[in-house]
Amino acid sequence: MAQLSDDCFAFGGPMMSVDEAVGLITTRVNAIVDLEAVALIDADGRVLARDIAAPLPLPPFTNSAVDGYAVRNADLSDSAERALPLDGRIQAGGLALAPIKAGHTARIFTGAPMPPDAETVFMQEDVRVDDAGRIVLPPGLKPGANVRPAGEDIPQGHIALRAGQRLLPQHVALAAAFGLVRLDVVRRIRVAVFSTGDELASPGEPRAASQLFDSNRFMLMAMLRRLGCDVSDLGILRDERISLANGLKQVAGTHDLILTTGGVSTGEEDHVKAAVESIGSLVLWRMAIKPGRPVAMGIIEGTPLIGLPGNPVASFVTFVHVVRPTVLALAGSLQAPPLPIPVRAAFTYKKKAGRREYVRASLRRMQDGALEAIKFPREGAGLLSSLVDTDGLIELDEEVTRVEPGQSVGFLSYADLL
Numbered sequence: 001m002a003q004l005s006d007d008c009f010a011f012g013g014p015m016m017s018v019d020e021a022v023g024l025i026t027t028r029v030n031a032i033v034d035l036e037a038v039a040l041i042d043a044d045g046r047v048l049a050r051d052i053a054a055p056l057p058l059p060p061f062t063n064s065a066v067d068g069y070a071v072r073n074a075d076l077s078d079s080a081e082r083a084l085p086l087d088g089r090i091q092a093g094g095l096a097l098a099p100i101k102a103g104h105t106a107r108i109f110t111g112a113p114m115p116p117d118a119e120t121v122f123m124q125e126d127v128r129v130d131d132a133g134r135i136v137l138p139p140g141l142k143p144g145a146n147v148r149p150a151g152e153d154i155p156q157g158h159i160a161l162r163a164g165q166r167l168l169p170q171h172v173a174l175a176a177a178f179g180l181v182r183l184d185v186v187r188r189i190r191v192a193v194f195s196t197g198d199e200l201a202s203p204g205e206p207r208a209a210s211q212l213f214d215s216n217r218f219m220l221m222a223m224l225r226r227l228g229c230d231v232s233d234l235g236i237l238r239d240e241r242i243s244l245a246n247g248l249k250q251v252a253g254t255h256d257l258i259l260t261t262g263g264v265s266t267g268e269e270d271h272v273k274a275a276v277e278s279i280g281s282l283v284l285w286r287m288a289i290k291p292g293r294p295v296a297m298g299i300i301e302g303t304p305l306i307g308l309p310g311n312p313v314a315s316f317v318t319f320v321h322v323v324r325p326t327v328l329a330l331a332g333s334l335q336a337p338p339l340p341i342p343v344r345a346a347f348t349y350k351k352k353a354g355r356r357e358y359v360r361a362s363l364r365r366m367q368d369g370a371l372e373a374i375k376f377p378r379e380g381a382g383l384l385s386s387l388v389d390t391d392g393l394i395e396l397d398e399e400v401t402r403v404e405p406g407q408s409v410g411f412l413s414y415a416d417l418l
Helices: 018-026 169-177 216-226 241-252 272-279 312-330
Strands: 035-039 068-071 082-084 086-090 105-108 120-123 135-137 159-161 182-186 190-196 230-237 257-261 281-285 295-300 303-308 341-345 356-365 371-375 392-396 408-413
Touching (some): 018 312, 159 169, 190 216, 216 230, 216 312, 230 241, 241 257, 241 272, 241 295, 241 303, 272 303, 303 312, 356 408, 371 408
Parallel strands (some): 086 105, 190 230, 190 257, 257 303, 341 371
Antiparallel strands (some): 035 182, 068 105, 068 120, 082 135, 295 303, 356 371, 392 408
16 A cells, blocks of 8 residues: 655645646655566556566568568669569468579568578569569669568667556557566556545435435546556545545545545535544645636545545646546656647636646637637536537646637647546
8 A cells, every 4th residue: 555654745836837737746755566477468557666668679570561572682774674484472471491593583562581692672562574484673672671680670779668567458468569468567546436425416316306316426436447456446435524534544544545525615515624633634725726616635644635626627737637637646657747749729727826727628620720729609617518528628827817719728638648
């Protein structure tokens, strides 16, 4: 489990920026050291625990990059066509044990091993066959053309995948190309998730007229599972300090992270603060982010706790920018934060300086080829439709106070955030 002291997150002072908050977490949590071996098919999304050095070169042998005709460089011509008789046929998966005779060419196919002494391949569409059945080669082809040398992609012994890499399908493909069948990965981060509030009912349970079905918990669990976490669903904990404290204490020793949604403000019925302080410590962040304030960070018996706001959009945004980097830090992941892509604003927007804001937006391609961002027409951190009907978030840094149509802004796609 992630073991932290009760004061290692202690912070006092002015409102904390997003970067300060994330830095505070990610530099103080201890990465999980437990690992497990998984089959290649199960490695996608996991964090690699050990460096992988190439056990063989890629490609492992020199081969043809095209369907065509293999020749010796000595038989090339810079100025005139050459007509060479055929000397063999080499298919992918076959062997090329004998060298090509001087002044001859061999039929060869993509991926087939190059014959000894042959260094160049003519593409089949660039040659013709004369009346004598000889292959007529055009002049001027560069020596070594259309050939993939052994180790051209990755030399043997090269560190091809680094520990801390969050594996994607292309990384799995590379491991398979080395002939590996299992990879050592960091064990899944264990996260306990619960919602708070008497106003919530779980889907499938009776809902009173004054209650809402709990959507945040299921959104957060889905996002955690996309990060490869092992998620424990604690359900809904009611607005009562003692029951909240008991529920938190039960899971603190068996999980790496506790994630809550709702109940972290300073209202009379927001009991998470008091519950956590009764069994651990809690520093309420005055985090300069919109939507998303307040966000809480606490320690219960050495286990970090992050409390997210109850509004679904605020919960989504703060998960992406606070919880996600925390989970990756716990897993020892080297993954950098996603970079916003520049797009053209199609809206006017005002904001306060000193606060980072995220605006929900959709993209459209304009006639000049540029991507234009269209702001969701309604405000409100409780509008789930604003997450469903948009493509991502416009990130407005702390120094920005106004956006005008045509201005370049940074866009974060949901696909990159999840």
